[in-house]
Structures are given as C-alpha cells and as structure tokens.
Amino acid sequence: MASIAKFFFILLSLCMLNSVTTASNVTAIFAFGDSTVDSGNNNHFNTLFRSDHLPYGRDFPTHLPTGRFSNGKIATDFLAQILGIKDLLPAYLNPLVTDNDLITGVSFACGGAGLDPNTVALAKVFGLSTQYGLFEQAMRRISSVYGEEKATNIVENALFVISIGTNDMLYNVYLSPVRITRYGSISSYQDFMLQNLDAFIQRLYAAGARRILVAGLPPIGCLPIEITLTSMLPSQHWLQRLCNIQQNLDSKGYNNKLQSHIHLLQSTLTAAKIAYFDIYKPILDMVRNPAKYGFEETVDGCCGTGLLEMGPVCNIMELTCPDSSKYLFWDAVHLTEAGNYFLAQSGRKNVLPYLTN
Numbered sequence: 001m002a003s004i005a006k007f008f009f010i011l012l013s014l015c016m017l018n019s020v021t022t023a024s025n026v027t028a029i030f031a032f033g034d035s036t037v038d039s040g041n042n043n044h045f046n047t048l049f050r051s052d053h054l055p056y057g058r059d060f061p062t063h064l065p066t067g068r069f070s071n072g073k074i075a076t077d078f079l080a081q082i083l084g085i086k087d088l089l090p091a092y093l094n095p096l097v098t099d100n101d102l103i104t105g106v107s108f109a110c111g112g113a114g115l116d117p118n119t120v121a122l123a124k125v126f127g128l129s130t131q132y133g134l135f136e137q138a139m140r141r142i143s144s145v146y147g148e149e150k151a152t153n154i155v156e157n158a159l160f161v162i163s164i165g166t167n168d169m170l171y172n173v174y175l176s177p178v179r180i181t182r183y184g185s186i187s188s189y190q191d192f193m194l195q196n197l198d199a200f201i202q203r204l205y206a207a208g209a210r211r212i213l214v215a216g217l218p219p220i221g222c223l224p225i226e227i228t229l230t231s232m233l234p235s236q237h238w239l240q241r242l243c244n245i246q247q248n249l250d251s252k253g254y255n256n257k258l259q260s261h262i263h264l265l266q267s268t269l270t271a272a273k274i275a276y277f278d279i280y281k282p283i284l285d286m287v288r289n290p291a292k293y294g295f296e297e298t299v300d301g302c303c304g305t306g307l308l309e310m311g312p313v314c315n316i317m318e319l320t321c322p323d324s325s326k327y328l329f330w331d332a333v334h335l336t337e338a339g340n341y342f343l344a345q346s347g348r349k350n351v352l353p354y355l356t357n
Contacts, residue, residue, distance in 0.1 A: 028105035033164035035111030040067025040091035042111045047124040049112030054316045072337030078344030114168040115193040155208040163215040215277040216255035221247030225332035228307040282346040298328040
C-alpha cells in the first residue's frame with residue numbers, strides 16, 4: 001500500500017508541475033540562508049549541522065544523501081523545476097558543479113546559519129556575509145569563462161531566494177535566551193535580525209539582483225522538536241503533542257515586521273521586485289489539515305521517534321517511517337520532500353507570478 005500511495009503522489013506531482021507554464025524570463029536561481037535551502041554546502045564543514053548521511057536522501061532520485069536536510073528534494077529544487085530551469089539546484093561547494101551549472105544557479109546556503117553572528121559562530125558554518133563572498137567568487141568564475149556581459153545578464157535575470165531566521169529564534173531565544181537579556185525583548189531582537197537582513201538585501205541589489213524572494217519564519221511552535229520540548233514543561237498541555245502557541249505568535253510577529261521591511265525596501269529599491277514568501281500559513285495548514293495534503297502525521301518526524309532526531313542523531317541506526325509521503329516532517333525540524341513540494345506549489349501560486357511577470 002505504501003508503494004501505491006507513493007506512486008500516486010509522484011503522479012500528482014508530475015501532473016501539477018506540468019500544468020505550470022514553464023516559459024519564464026528567470027534563467028537562474030541563487031539561494032542563500034540556512035538548512036531549508038542548503039543542498040549540500042555543509043558537507044564540507046566541521047559542524048554538527050550536516051545531513052550527508054543516510055537516511056537523509058533516502059527518497060532522492062539516487063537514493064543517496066546529498067546534504068539536503070530531507071528525505072529527497074527541497075523547495076528550491078521544485079522552484080527550479082517549476083521555472084523550467086533545471087531539476088535540481090546544486091550546492092556551490094559541490095566539487096562536481098560545472099561552469100554550466102553556475103549559469104543556471106546554485107545554492108550558497110548553509111544549514112545552521114542565521115542572521116545573528118552568534119548563531120553562525122555556534123553552528124560553525126558560513127553566514128550571509130560569507131555566502132555573499134562565495135556568490136562573488138562564482139560571478140568571477142562565470143565572467144572569466146563567459147565574459148562580464150553574460151555574468152551581468154545572469155544576475156539581472158536570476159531569482160534570488162533568501163530563507164533564514166529560524167535558527168536565530170531556536171538557539172538564541174528558546175534554547176538559550178541570552179540575546180533577549182541583551183536586547184530586552186523578543187521584538188527588539190527581531191529588529192536586530194531584520195536590520196542584518198535589510199543590509200544583505202541591499203547588498204544583493206547593489207550587485208544587480210532584481211528579483212528577490214524572501215521567506216518568512218515557519219510556525220516554529222509546530223516544529224516537532226519544539227512540540228516535544230513544550231510537552232516536557234509543566235503546563236495544562238503537559239505530555240500532549242500540541243503546537244506552542246506563544247512561539248507561533250513570535251513567528252507571526254517577525255513575519256509582520258518582515259513584510260513591512262520588504263514594503264519599505266521595495267519603495268526605495270525601485271528597479272527590483274522584492275517579494276515576501278509566506279511559509280507560515282501553508283505549513284500551519286498542513287499541520288492542521290493533514291488529509292487535505294495526503295498526510296497522516298504532521299507533528300512527529302519520520303526519522304527515529306520523530307520527537308528530537310535531526311542531523312547526526314538522525315542516522316542509519318534509526319528506524320524511519322515506511323512511507324515518508326505521509327509525513328509532513330522528515331526529522332524533528334525539516335520538511336519531507338512531500339512537504340517541500342506543497343510549499344513550492346504555494347510559492348508558484350502566490351509569489352512567482354509577481355516576480356516573473
């Protein structure tokens with residue numbers, strides 16, 4: 001039955017993808033941020049935030065781990081496919097990436113990264129500043145092979161995807177609230193995060209970026225790891241697997257501020273199109289209405305117990321669910337390929353028309 005369900009999921013995916021007009025003036029995708037858009041850059045770092053081992057990649061076309069924090073493809077792979085660019089968005093640091101791969105886009109993102117330098121130092125990965133440096137390096141490589149005019153055209157016609165911020169909240173607010181002591185409140189800390197994000201977007205704009213997609217925060221209180229930690233605390237919901245309402249309110253507060261920042265940036269960076277990608281609502285809808293998406297489990301991950309496992313703790317020694325297409329989360333933080341697919345479809349419907357027209 002599991003194989004039949006998976007067959008129909010793949011068939012549905014192909015039908016929906018084929019229903020999208022792939023003709024687009026976007027010719028490349030460049031992704032920046034954290035594990036939500038990292039397709040394997042972390043494979044080359046001495047960090048705990050790695051997924052270059054089974055069972056990650058179990059349902060990837062090669063059935064091998066790639067460094068994507070999922071059982072298969074992630075949202076940026078699907079976006080590249082929807083736009084008719086290519087089937088997969090590779091990691092820039094993958095030694096197999098060719099010059100031809102570069103001109104259609106790569107990911108510079110690093111799992112564990114954040115907008116706060118404290119987050120980046122904790123994870124021992126590359127933050128946005130270093131990711132931008134890698135982007136500049138890639139552009140020099142393209143210029144040397146194809147010429148500066150070609151490189152300029154690639155940047156101007158590319159879609160720039162930014163997905164970051166969840167780790168800042170997880171590590172510096174909920175797990176160890178030392179930053180709140182410094183900034184005085186969660187709202188003030190979020191202002192600090194957004195100042196750093198604003199500066200990065202303006203840096204991309206100065207480099208020629210003209211289509212920029214910025215993802216908001218997910219409902220952090222509904223991540224399996226946060227549901228688990230919440231259930232351990234004495235409260236009226238003790239030992240119950242329910243979303244943390246306050247953490248979700250924090251995510252909504254950040255997203256509201258992010259939309260205001262994007263609106264202000266759009267009014268000043270008039271040559272660009274900057275779009276807010278709401279991932280909060282679609283993920284929350286998947287959590288609350290699993291049957292609508294063909295899911296059976298939306299508060300536990302597929303890997304291990306589904307309560308806490310991620311990264312090195314989600315490994316070949318852990319049992320995994322037989323049919324990951326029935327799960328929203330692959331590990332205790334990251335979406336399955338099925339979850340990423342539906343998230344990308346939300347982007348196709350609500351964001352891409354604005355950025356590509």
